[in-house]
Amino acid sequence: MSASAIEISELTKDYRLGFWHNRVRRSLDHLTLKIEDGEIFGFLGPNGAGKTTTLKLLMGLIFPTSGTARICGRPIDDVKVHAEIGYLPEQPYFYDYLTARELLDYYARFANYNSAERRERVNRFLELVGLASAANVQLRKFSKGMLQRVGIAQAILHDPKVVFLDEPMSGLDPIGRREVRDIIHNLKIQGRTVFFSTHILSDAEMLCDRVGVLVEGKLQGVGAPSEMVSMQVNAMEILFELREGLALPATLAAAKSIGGRNHVEVPEEKLYATLDELRKCGARILSVSPVRPTLEDYFLKLAGKKPSAPVPMEAVSR
Amino acid sequence: MSATTGPVAINTFREAVRDRVLYNLIFFALLMMGAAILVGEISIGIERLVIIDLGLTAISIFGLVMSVFLGVGLVSKEIEKRTLYTLLAKPIERWQFLLGKYAGLLITLAVNTAAMTLGLAAALFYVGRPFVRSDASILIAIYFILLEFALITALALFFSCFTSPMLSTLFTIGVFVAGVFAADIRNFGALAKNPALKGIATLVYYLVPNFQNFNAIAAAGHGDHIPASLVGQNTMYAVLYVAVLVLASSAIFSRRNLK
Amino acid sequence: MTSVSAKRISWVAAAGIPLLFAAIAMLQGRIDARIPTPAAGQENLILSSAALIKKFSLGYEPLLADIYWTRSVQYYGDRVGVRGSKFDSLWPLLDITTELDPKMIVAYRFGAIFLAEPGLGGADRPDLAIVLVKRGIAQNPDNWELNADLGFLYYWWMRDYPASSQAYLVGSRNPKAPPWLGMMAARIAQKGGSIQTSRMIWSQIYDTTRDPTVRKRALEMLKGLKAQQDEEQLNQLAETYRQRMGRNPASTEELRSAGLIGGTPVDPDGFPYVFNANGESKLNPKSTVSIPREPKTPPQPFK
Ligand SMILES: Nc1ncnc2c1ncn2[C@@H]1O[C@H](COP(=O)(O)OP(=O)(O)OP(=O)(O)O)[C@@H](O)[C@H]1O
Ligand SMILES: [Mg+2]
Numbered sequence: 024m025s026a027s028a029i030e031i032s033e034l035t036k037d038y039r040l041g042f043w044h045n046r047v048r049r050s051l052d053h054l055t056l057k058i059e060d061g062e063i064f065g066f067l068g069p070n071g072a073g074k075t076t077t078l079k080l081l082m083g084l085i086f087p088t089s090g091t092a093r094i095c096g097r098p099i100d101d102v103k104v105h106a107e108i109g110y111l112p113e114q115p116y117f118y119d120y121l122t123a124r125e126l127l128d129y130y131a132r133f134a135n136y137n138s139a140e141r142r143e144r145v146n147r148f149l150e151l152v153g154l155a156s157a158a159n160v161q162l163r164k165f166s167k168g169m170l171q172r173v174g175i176a177q178a179i180l181h182d183p184k185v186v187f188l189d190e191p192m193s194g195l196d197p198i199g200r201r202e203v204r205d206i207i208h209n210l211k212i213q214g215r216t217v218f219f220s221t222h223i224l225s226d227a228e229m230l231c232d233r234v235g236v237l238v239e240g241k242l243q244g245v246g247a248p249s250e251m252v253s254m255q256v257n258a259m260e261i262l263f264e265l266r267e268g269l270a271l272p273a274t275l276a277a278a279k280s281i282g283g284r285n286h287v288e289v290p291e292e293k294l295y296a297t298l299d300e301l302r303k304c305g306a307r308i309l310s311v312s313p314v315r316p317t318l319e320d321y322f323l324k325l326a327g328k329k330p331s332a333p334v335p336m337e338a339v340s341r
Numbered sequence: 342m343s344a345t346t347g348p349v350a351i352n353t354f355r356e357a358v359r360d361r362v363l364y365n366l367i368f369f370a371l372l373m374m375g376a377a378i379l380v381g382e383i384s385i386g387i388e389r390l391v392i393i394d395l396g397l398t399a400i401s402i403f404g405l406v407m408s409v410f411l412g413v414g415l416v417s418k419e420i421e422k423r424t425l426y427t428l429l430a431k432p433i434e435r436w437q438f439l440l441g442k443y444a445g446l447l448i449t450l451a452v453n454t455a456a457m458t459l460g461l462a463a464a465l466f467y468v469g470r471p472f473v474r475s476d477a478s479i480l481i482a483i484y485f486i487l488l489e490f491a492l493i494t495a496l497a498l499f500f501s502c503f504t505s506p507m508l509s510t511l512f513t514i515g516v517f518v519a520g521v522f523a524a525d526i527r528n529f530g531a532l533a534k535n536p537a538l539k540g541i542a543t544l545v546y547y548l549v550p551n552f553q554n555f556n557a558i559a560a561a562g563h564g565d566h567i568p569a570s571l572v573g574q575n576t577m578y579a580v581l582y583v584a585v586l587v588l589a590s591s592a593i594f595s596r597r598n599l600k
Numbered sequence: 601m602t603s604v605s606a607k608r609i610s611w612v613a614a615a616g617i618p619l620l621f622a623a624i625a626m627l628q629g630r631i632d633a634r635i636p637t638p639a640a641g642q643e644n645l646i647l648s649s650a651a652l653i654k655k656f657s658l659g660y661e662p663l664l665a666d667i668y669w670t671r672s673v674q675y676y677g678d679r680v681g682v683r684g685s686k687f688d689s690l691w692p693l694l695d696i697t698t699e700l701d702p703k704m705i706v707a708y709r710f711g712a713i714f715l716a717e718p719g720l721g722g723a724d725r726p727d728l729a730i731v732l733v734k735r736g737i738a739q740n741p742d743n744w745e746l747n748a749d750l751g752f753l754y755y756w757w758m759r760d761y762p763a764s765s766q767a768y769l770v771g772s773r774n775p776k777a778p779p780w781l782g783m784m785a786a787r788i789a790q791k792g793g794s795i796q797t798s799r800m801i802w803s804q805i806y807d808t809t810r811d812p813t814v815r816k817r818a819l820e821m822l823k824g825l826k827a828q829q830d831e832e833q834l835n836q837l838a839e840t841y842r843q844r845m846g847r848n849p850a851s852t853e854e855l856r857s858a859g860l861i862g863g864t865p866v867d868p869d870g871f872p873y874v875f876n877a878n879g880e881s882k883l884n885p886k887s888t889v890s891i892p893r894e895p896k897t898p899p900q901p902f903k
Pocket of ligand 2: 113
């Protein structure tokens with residue numbers, strides 16, 4: 024039986040705080056997770072959830088309080104696994120006295136390529152992340168997004184089997200985001216495993232085979248994006264205009280009027296009935312769209328908090 | 342040097358060069374030029390001695406300052422700037438990283454010192470008298486100074502593996518001063534009546550690196566012969582001490598959580 | 601929980617470091633065996649200012665020594681021949697210089713001359729000059745020049761001829777020493793002081809020093825001694841003249857007319873000698889040569 028790409032078992036990390044290191048904060052709480060070969064896994068969670076902590080534990084940058092993990096069947100404290108993996112840290116920073124080309128060449132040296140292979144590879148990956156024209160610029164002159172691109176290049180330069188990306192889209196412009204999505208997609212086509220963290224649900228939806236949601240160090244659930252909240256449509260929003268002088272039917276009293284346009288949210292099963300009614304009163308339909316819960320709604324729900332929806336004044340005053 | 346340590350060492354050297362560390366050579370060159378011109382005016386009968394003393398002292402002080410300040414930054418800067426994260430995700434052990442950084446700074450110091458040695462030779466040539474056989478002791482004195490740098494750098498590396506750069510600097514300088522006074526610590530112990538104090542003084546004497554061993558500036562100035570056996574013993578001493586420090590650094594750093 | 605390699609390294613460190621320290625201690629023992637351990641304590645507890653400076657120079661004594669040496673020379677140069685000068689700091693300066701660099705021969709030799717000189721020429725402390733030179737000999741046993749300087753100090757300032765002869769004798773045992781040291785030892789032992797011997801001593805100082813100030817002083821002394829010797833000779837001739845003519849000679853010209861000398865004797869500066877009313881030969885008033893004033897009684901040793 025072949026090992027899973029990533030096997031995390033009861034992984035826990037406590038940070039010690041305070042001058043005497045006597046206060047303890049649990050940043051990761053018995054995380055157990057298995058990711059199969061060739062999977063793209065999205066690791067979701069609000070700020071401070073423990074995503075970066077998990078990745079740093081897997082990279083051996085910090086050591087777990089308890090629990091174990093294996094990558095490609097090897098325990099993570101075996102430095103040999105690092106030959107099989109690539110890692111993009113959060114807000115990556117590199118030797119700023121090097122140029123992009125020198126930096127990639129430096130990292131490529133740890134992968135036993137000869138100098139011709141290195142040169143070819145470095146050029147190819149600079150091209151891939153769109154930095155060919157800035158290849159000989161010192162990294163201290165790079166923008167945040169350009170550094171992010173260098174970071175992605177160094178993470179995949181050596182054709183790793185498993186790629187760990189901590190918020191790969193952060194700091195990128197819309198074109199950059201699409202390019203990174205394409206890169207991740209291509210990694211999947213090449214049969215590689217990708218484990219990436221993000222706050223942004225749509226990125227995860229578009230790319231992932233499965234996602235896991237982490238809140239306050241605890242894994243809340245794992246599944247295909249379609250199984251997750253995002254695909255459950257809980258309402259339809261209708262946007263319409265009324266002819267001059269016409270009144271709304273009583274059934275649509277909940278509709279709100281903004282800038283001469285009206286919109287109303289109805290449960291999915293009542294959609295057609297509502298549309299019929301609007302037709303009867305001669306309304307012009309501008310759009311009909313499903314209302315999905317945002318990731319924030321989901322996080323807040325998991326964290327047991329209520330979304331701070333606007334509340335009428337009477338409700339708060341005493 | 343292993344396949345992983347080498348690139349780290351070379352990159353460390355490259356960093357020093359790009360960060361204009363070697364610019365200190367300009368100051369050294371100016372110093373030697375000034376000294377060579379002035380020495381005939383102010384020092385009677387000892388022009389050569391002054392050039393040698395001044396040159397070796399400057400080589401030593403410039404290098405010590407570099408050893409301490411670059412030494413404490415070797416690891417802490419990489420942690421501070423988080424450049425270490427991507428590097429340690431490559432197949433490299435932490436001790437290999439440490440060794441590479443250490444070797445890189447030694448290469449930097451050696452290149453710097455070699456350039457200064459040329460400057461000293463030029464100044465000596467200027468104040469007259471072609472080189473003689475006893476000038477070999479100048480080269481040995483410089484070699485001892487390099488051994489001293491190796492020790493100081495290892496100390497700085499060691500402290501920076503578990504404290505802040507500020508404290509590491511203080512500790513390194515502290516141990517250096519203690520090492521210069523090692524003999525006094527021992528003599529103090531020899532005088533003490535209390536056997537416990539005696540024991541502690543002796544222990545401290547053998548524990549702190551004895552920097553007096555490496556002081557051959559005076560011998561070089563007077564062209565004294567430095568026996569080959571002392572060269573061997575000093576080399577061995579530095580190698581053993583550096584081994585202790587690098588080993589301890591590795592043990593500590595391998596357990597360290599990176600922020 | 602730490603990684604496997606961290607554990608492995610820790611084990612190697614725990615086992616290796618004590619072993620390495622044992623080796624280091626053994627090695628240090630070997631290195632220490634090269635230098636004789638300082639005679640227990642005493643010296644290390646009472647720190648003179650010189651010894652203190654040495655301690656806190658962090659291994660950079662040689663350069664500091666050069667600086668102190670330069671200061672010593674400047675200090676002396678600023679004061680020599682200036683009316684009302686005192687040389688109180690010359691001893692501390694030379695003391696610190698030689699403490700910092702015990703091998704700086706020039707400094708001992710400078711002190712041998714100028715610590716001892718009286719008046720406007722030096723500190724008038726031959727006793728300290730002897731202390732300094734003796735220390736120099738102890739630190740540099742293979743240097744015969746310092747033995748010669750010690751011999752000079754005993755001979756010239758202390759009038760202690762046995763001690764002087766002994767100093768030259770010790771110096772002459774050095775295989776590198778030239779033969780005249782042995783000759784001086786024998787000569788002083790036999791005859792004690794004489795102008796001839798004094799001239800030999802000063803001319804050796806003149807020949808062996810590399811210090812221009814010392815050399816200048818030696819030259820002055822040699823000129824003075826030559827003049828002193830000339831005067832003694834002229835006084836003898838004047839006595840002959842007196843016996844022959846029944847009066848004092850008024851000039852060297854009269855000695856020549858009497859056939860006692862074959863020309864006009866001149867001092868080392870080229871000025872003819874003159875006679876005073878008592879018929880004593882004197883230097884020409886225009887001459888810059890000065891006859892060395894030797895101490896009438898040996899100075900009392902310090903402390
Ligand atoms: N070095 C540290 N010392 C103490 N606490 C830490 C440390 N690093 C992280 N933490 C804490 O651990 C928790 C998880 O942090 P982590 O960086 O893993 O979150 P994250 O999910 O990556 O958040 P984000 O989305 O903001 O990047 C946080 O509460 C944080 O305060
Ligand atoms: Mg994070």
